[in-house]
Amino acid sequence: MNAIVSPNLAQVLDHPGIWRRSADRQPRVRALSTGWTSLDAKLPGGGWPQGALSEILFEHDGLGELDLVMPALAALTQEHRRVIFVAPPYVPYAPALAAAGVDLRFLHEIKAGSTEAAWSMEQCLRSGCCGAVVGWFQDIDYRSLRRLQLAAETGDACAMIFRSATHAAQNSPAALRLKVSNSDEATYVDVLKSRGLLTTTAPLLRMRA
Amino acid sequence: MLWACLRFPGLAFSAAFAATPEAGPSALLDHKARQRLIAMANDEAVGLGIRRGQSLAAARALCPALEVKPRDTDAEARLLGELAAWCYQFSGHVSLVPPHAILMEVGASLRLFDGWPVLAERLRQGLLEQGHAHTLAVTPFAAASWVFAASADGMVLPEREGVRRMLEALPLKQSGLPTATVSSLQAMGFRRLEDVFRLPRPELTRRIGREGVNWLDRIRGQAADALPAWHPPANFQQKIEFDGELDGSQPLLFPLRRLTRSLANLLAARDGGVQRFTLTLEHARDEATRVVVAMATPQRDAERLFELARTRLERTSLPAPARAIELDAEELPIFRPPLRDLFEPVRGDGLDWPTLDERLRARLGDAALRQIALVADHRPERAWRHGTPTGTVSPLRARRPLWLLPRPLPLRPNPTAVLAGPERIESGWWDGGDTRRDYYIVRTVEGQQAWAYLPVGTLDGWMLHGWFA
Numbered sequence: 001m002n003a004i005v006s007p008n009l010a011q012v013l014d015h016p017g018i019w020r021r022s023a024d025r026q027p028r029v030r031a032l033s034t035g036w037t038s039l040d041a042k043l044p045g046g047g048w049p050q051g052a053l054s055e056i057l058f059e060h061d062g063l064g065e066l067d068l069v070m071p072a073l074a075a076l077t078q079e080h081r082r083v084i085f086v087a088p089p090y091v092p093y094a095p096a097l098a099a100a101g102v103d104l105r106f107l108h109e110i111k112a113g114s115t116e117a118a119w120s121m122e123q124c125l126r127s128g129c130c131g132a133v134v135g136w137f138q139d140i141d142y143r144s145l146r147r148l149q150l151a152a153e154t155g156d157a158c159a160m161i162f163r164s165a166t167h168a169a170q171n172s173p174a175a176l177r178l179k180v181s182n183s184d185e186a187t188y189v190d191v192l193k194s195r196g197l198l199t200t201t202a203p204l205l206r207m208r209a
Numbered sequence: 210m211l212w213a214c215l216r217f218p219g220l221a222f223s224a225a226f227a228a229t230p231e232a233g234p235s236a237l238l239d240h241k242a243r244q245r246l247i248a249m250a251n252d253e254a255v256g257l258g259i260r261r262g263q264s265l266a267a268a269r270a271l272c273p274a275l276e277v278k279p280r281d282t283d284a285e286a287r288l289l290g291e292l293a294a295w296c297y298q299f300s301g302h303v304s305l306v307p308p309h310a311i312l313m314e315v316g317a318s319l320r321l322f323d324g325w326p327v328l329a330e331r332l333r334q335g336l337l338e339q340g341h342a343h344t345l346a347v348t349p350f351a352a353a354s355w356v357f358a359a360s361a362d363g364m365v366l367p368e369r370e371g372v373r374r375m376l377e378a379l380p381l382k383q384s385g386l387p388t389a390t391v392s393s394l395q396a397m398g399f400r401r402l403e404d405v406f407r408l409p410r411p412e413l414t415r416r417i418g419r420e421g422v423n424w425l426d427r428i429r430g431q432a433a434d435a436l437p438a439w440h441p442p443a444n445f446q447q448k449i450e451f452d453g454e455l456d457g458s459q460p461l462l463f464p465l466r467r468l469t470r471s472l473a474n475l476l477a478a479r480d481g482g483v484q485r486f487t488l489t490l491e492h493a494r495d496e497a498t499r500v501v502v503a504m505a506t507p508q509r510d511a512e513r514l515f516e517l518a519r520t521r522l523e524r525t526s527l528p529a530p531a532r533a534i535e536l537d538a539e540e541l542p543i544f545r546p547p548l549r550d551l552f553e554p555v556r557g558d559g560l561d562w563p564t565l566d567e568r569l570r571a572r573l574g575d576a577a578l579r580q581i582a583l584v585a586d587h588r589p590e591r592a593w594r595h596g597t598p599t600g601t602v603s604p605l606r607a608r609r610p611l612w613l614l615p616r617p618l619p620l621r622p623n624p625t626a627v628l629a630g631p632e633r634i635e636s637g638w639w640d641g642g643d644t645r646r647d648y649y650i651v652r653t654v655e656g657q658q659a660w661a662y663l664p665v666g667t668l669d670g671w672m673l674h675g676w677f678a
């Protein structure tokens with residue numbers, strides 16, 4: 001196709017304001033590797049977007065939804081960057097965290113009710129001294145999500161929130177939305193939305209079993 | 210030497226009304242006079258015709274709602290000390306001129322603060338923010354500065370000659386001489402200082418006394434001024450007593466802001482910080498409520514100190530309305546500003562972890578923020594604890610779930626498959642926490658991976674203890 005483009009047209013197309021959809025011109029997204037090669041390959045920038053909100057929607061506890069984020073969090077703590085768990089639903093179990101490579105000195109847990117949880121998460125993100133802030137929410141509205149997204153941008157931190165998959169149909173300002181589901185005894189990861197990625201119809205990612 | 214004089218005409222008023230902001234027409238009573246006379250009134254009261262020297266009865270007749278308070282000289286002295294602490298950041302030699310003025314040597318500070326106009330702007334701005342009306346003058350002689358601060362606000366006379374010329378033109382009333390001396394000089398037909406300066410010295414001494422002559426020498430810079438230097442105190446303790454009782458934390462914020470601000474002034478003067486201070490709230494009958502505000506690192510910013518104290522105070526439930534609030538800070542350690550790499554990009558608010566930690570703790574309470582540590586124990590419930598991780602315990606080899614249930618729950622329906630196990634955990638017979646369980650990794654009906662156990666020797670009664678999330 002390039003062969004028949006006239007020189008004038010080539011000049012026009014070089015203009016920085018023109019974006020062409022082609023395989024070699026991915027928009028630049030700064031990202032934190034997820035540690036899962038097959039998932040990295042599907043995400044723009046090759047990982048969790050930095051300075052943005054990622055949303056992980058999961059059907060049930062125990063499908064491997066936390067395994068999805070652990071390698072990235074472990075890598076952050078090993079670089080001595082702080083990781084904050086905001087309102088986790090269960091006890092984050094130290095032996096398993098340590099086995100996953102988390103340096104526990106840089107992991108903090110905040111126990112908070114739902115409104116305080118959103119506030120704490122925003123403060124942590126905004127402060128600029130946290131590598132990643134992970135929050136668990138039963139119910140959070142669009143406005144709060146938007147605040148978290150903005151706070152993540154301000155503090156250039158990685159924000160991750162875990163919510164029930166029942167919220168998948170809701171509108172969300174998150175830069176990345178993943179859905180973790182189970183069928184036939186295997187866990188699948190589906191990219192529902194991803195900033196900078198045009199198609200979300202790529203095949204599901206099969207994890208675990 | 211260049212002396213700046215700050216006079217605070219409203220100081221007595223601010224000191225008496227420290228506890229509660231004056232709302233509506235208010236006035237101050239002079240406690241010395243046998244007859245109770247108005248010493249000072251705020252703008253609203255003046256607007257209603259209340260004047261200095263009026264009797265209380267006359268003032269009440271003009272405005273029945275007038276709020277009056279007696280002068281409190283102790284509070285005035287304290288407030289002047291606080292202002293001196295604040296001024297100490299601009300000059301190494303600050304001297305109190307009771308009751309309502311402060312002298313500070315600014316000649317040595319001019320270069321640091323980019324000249325007098327900038328310094329004057331900072332002084333005025335800072336005082337206005339604290340709500341203190343003031344007048345200001347600068348001359349090479351301390352006494353002359355004091356005179357001009359009263360008569361000509363904003364006067365700047367860096368040259369000796371200029372000072373003399375301005376003094377000569379000054380009416381006797383504004384010369385700072387005692388009233389009796391002024392009236393006797395006026396009776397002799399003198400109007401301005403110029404006339405007095407022309408008199409032969411022995412003649413003048415005979416008429417106005419040695420002290421009067423000495424004063425005239427001091428304002429002309431012909432006699433030295435003995436100005437004791439003020440030094441910041443080593444600790445902070447201040448109490449504001451209320452007229453009535455204040456209920457709930459909201460009305461307490463006004464006096465609290467005053468207290469934290471004067472603490473911050475002292476800290477700035479000492480070039481120190483505070484890491485821990487106590488707020489004491491006194492009640493009529495109940496025992497006083499104490500609120501300890503502790504910080505991870507020494508702080509000295511007025512706004513931050515107020516925010517921290519406020520959040521702590523709002524979390525405290527008061528048994529009864531408060532009658533007084535007191536702030537005590539015993540230790541004022543050296544303040545070290547946070548070090549930052551010159552080339553390190555500042556992210557977001559640019560807070561460091563201790564500051565964020567404090568902010569979270571202040572709002573959520575100390576218990577809400579914690580870390581997780583490993584414990585060398587085979588029993589799952591005891592293999593972790595809340596606390597600072599040490600890094601000396603090595604994790605187990607066996608697979609463990611990321612989520613642990615605080616308490617095991619019955620798992621229903623029974624799991625569909627056993628993926629691994631059993632792993633027998635049998636321990637703790639020596640400390641009463643005896644545990645004998647066979648742990649399995651199982652899959653539930655929903656496809657979840659769970660960590661569940663059966664009591665040893667049984668095949669039913671699955672207990673869920675964790676999720677492989």
